[in-house]
Amino acid sequence: MPRIDAALREIGALDALAAQDTPVHRLDPRVKLLATAGFVLAVASSPLREFAELAPLALFPVAMLAAGRVPFRLVGRSLLLASPFAVMVGVFNPLFDREVVAHWGPLAVTGGWLSFLSILARFALTAGAALTLLATTGYVGVGSGLGRLGAPRALVTQFLLLYRYIFVLADEGARAVRAHALRSASGRPATVRVWGSLAGHLLLRAHDRGLRVHAAMLSRGFDGSMPALRPLRWGRADSVFLAACLAFFALARFGHLAENLGRLAVGGAP
Amino acid sequence: MHMSDALVSPGVGGAMWAASAGLAAWSARRLREEMTDARVQLMGVLGAFVFAAQMVNFAIPGTGSSGHLAGGLLLAILLGPHAAFLAMFSILTVQALFFADGGLLALGCNAFNLGFWPCFVVYPLVFRRMVGDKPGRGRLTFAAVLAGAIGLQLGAFGVVLQTLFSGISELPFGTFALLMQPIHLAIGIVEGLVTAALLAFVWKARPELVLPSATGPVARPTSMRPVLVAFAALALVTGGLFSWFASTRPDGLEWSSAGTCGREEPAVLQDRWHRLCAGIQEWTAFLPGYDFKSSTTDGEPVAAAAAGTPEAAREPEESGAPHPAVSSGTSLSGVVGGAIVLALIAMVGLGLRLRGRAEQAGG
Numbered sequence: 001m002p003r004i005d006a007a008l009r010e011i012g013a014l015d016a017l018a019a020q021d022t023p024v025h026r027l028d029p030r031v032k033l034l035a036t037a038g039f040v041l042a043v044a045s046s047p048l049r050e051f052a053e054l055a056p057l058a059l060f061p062v063a064m065l066a067a068g069r070v071p072f073r074l075v076g077r078s079l080l081l082a083s084p085f086a087v088m089v090g091v092f093n094p095l096f097d098r099e100v101v102a103h104w105g106p107l108a109v110t111g112g113w114l115s116f117l118s119i120l121a122r123f124a125l126t127a128g129a130a131l132t133l134l135a136t137t138g139y140v141g142v143g144s145g146l147g148r149l150g151a152p153r154a155l156v157t158q159f160l161l162l163y164r165y166i167f168v169l170a171d172e173g174a175r176a177v178r179a180h181a182l183r184s185a186s187g188r189p190a191t192v193r194v195w196g197s198l199a200g201h202l203l204l205r206a207h208d209r210g211l212r213v214h215a216a217m218l219s220r221g222f223d224g225s226m227p228a229l230r231p232l233r234w235g236r237a238d239s240v241f242l243a244a245c246l247a248f249f250a251l252a253r254f255g256h257l258a259e260n261l262g263r264l265a266v267g268g269a270p
Numbered sequence: 271m272h273m274s275d276a277l278v279s280p281g282v283g284g285a286m287w288a289a290s291a292g293l294a295a296w297s298a299r300r301l302r303e304e305m306t307d308a309r310v311q312l313m314g315v316l317g318a319f320v321f322a323a324q325m326v327n328f329a330i331p332g333t334g335s336s337g338h339l340a341g342g343l344l345l346a347i348l349l350g351p352h353a354a355f356l357a358m359f360s361i362l363t364v365q366a367l368f369f370a371d372g373g374l375l376a377l378g379c380n381a382f383n384l385g386f387w388p389c390f391v392v393y394p395l396v397f398r399r400m401v402g403d404k405p406g407r408g409r410l411t412f413a414a415v416l417a418g419a420i421g422l423q424l425g426a427f428g429v430v431l432q433t434l435f436s437g438i439s440e441l442p443f444g445t446f447a448l449l450m451q452p453i454h455l456a457i458g459i460v461e462g463l464v465t466a467a468l469l470a471f472v473w474k475a476r477p478e479l480v481l482p483s484a485t486g487p488v489a490r491p492t493s494m495r496p497v498l499v500a501f502a503a504l505a506l507v508t509g510g511l512f513s514w515f516a517s518t519r520p521d522g523l524e525w526s527s528a529g530t531c532g533r534e535e536p537a538v539l540q541d542r543w544h545r546l547c548a549g550i551q552e553w554t555a556f557l558p559g560y561d562f563k564s565s566t567t568d569g570e571p572v573a574a575a576a577a578g579t580p581e582a583a584r585e586p587e588e589s590g591a592p593h594p595a596v597s598s599g600t601s602l603s604g605v606v607g608g609a610i611v612l613a614l615i616a617m618v619g620l621g622l623r624l625r626g627r628a629e630q631a632g633g
Binding site for chain 1: 274276278279294311317319322323325363437442604605609616618
């Protein structure tokens, strides 16, 4: 399947998930944005070689996904597809940091392996949190939440308009790719020159369409900002949720949950 | 070359967020002043265009592989720097949210690497200057290739620096730069060629889109002041960093060794960062030092890590306590505990899922 179709399907799938109605989806987008930000900070500020203590933090995305009825498999696949950069950079750590810092039974563990594991865990947690945010809030929800949190109006309008047009243009792009594939014997992607005129046509059409839509929106009273269909409401449940999340992040970040639990389990041995 | 949250420390991520958010706010204000035209709408539609065009692969000449467009330069040419930066910002957000490509904390880094350089530096200083008012096809191509290459070199270098200052990857500066720069030179040249091919087409069909000054009203000359201000801020930040490096480490400017050999250095780096950024981050670095983990200190690696670090010197009474950067992954109980926690979380997840399903079936 061409990349463009795959991407469209991916966006569509996440969008459909975001349209569900669960307790998680009913939370105010601002609350979920702030909680996700706190989560990412908690993960990113963990010490370099930490990875066992990152485990408790996984509760946040897992619980959100489960309560939000988002299939884990979908998120897992996205994570795998997006992982190469972090893995490529992290995989050098075991090469450069060979100091043995621990023994797990017969296994001597170097600091580099620990930090590599930590990078993998960080990646899974933070990228998973971003996908979770989207799948439980929806793009429009994230955009309007950002706007209410003080993001510049032009940026928010741009967020929302971009999203509107992605489907239109990706559809046209997919048609162009298909047309090219059907007419080229080799099955190879277009050369740079052909790509230029292919994308150029797409661009010109997009440009004209943008102007037409703009005129139409102006004539309907567009004043530069997108009206929210559903006004955001921050209730008591939202405050409680946010406070609970932040408290949990602080506890997981500073409380050494894994360490203490493990000590209980193995009988106090360090 | 999207940075991921896994490789960014809160200090670096926060600083780059502040820089990018400031640029975005400033761009938004500039745009509001000139909002008489259909710029907003074009931003949306061209942002989506870049997004779609990225997915249309093309064959890279001479190789069997295919590439795609990054788009910052193209947007700057078609929209002007301010609108282009906002468009790039939103594209990166979509990529981070929908495809986990780049992270939320790293969004500031990515907007800076892929938005700031092409929009505010390369476009006004390289592309506009070279193209002039009546470019031929050859000149357009040359300018686009040069601008694409320079833009991606700067962006890739930004990735290297941000990774280095985050101190999470142990890749030495020199090695990482040698890996990143040549690859991105090739990518940048291809980016320039593709942008040029697209521009050549548009130039033939609708020249006024490429150069607003060619037929339409005279474009406002890009003011150099904001660029200079941004550079001054950047210089200030870098200067602060360098002087801090130099003062804490006599050999601190030996770049290639900065993140290389020592296990302590990244830890020190990170700890320093946190101290630099005050507030919460200060907390994160200090609190673990006071905790009840002392039972693990009899493990020799812990003691080894604690000895000789600046922490030990700074806080003599703390010298016996574990170094903050020593993770519980080094002790058996930490690993066991982590595994138990993961199992518990999996059960919570399954439980919630089953309950949701039951509710769905019941309702």
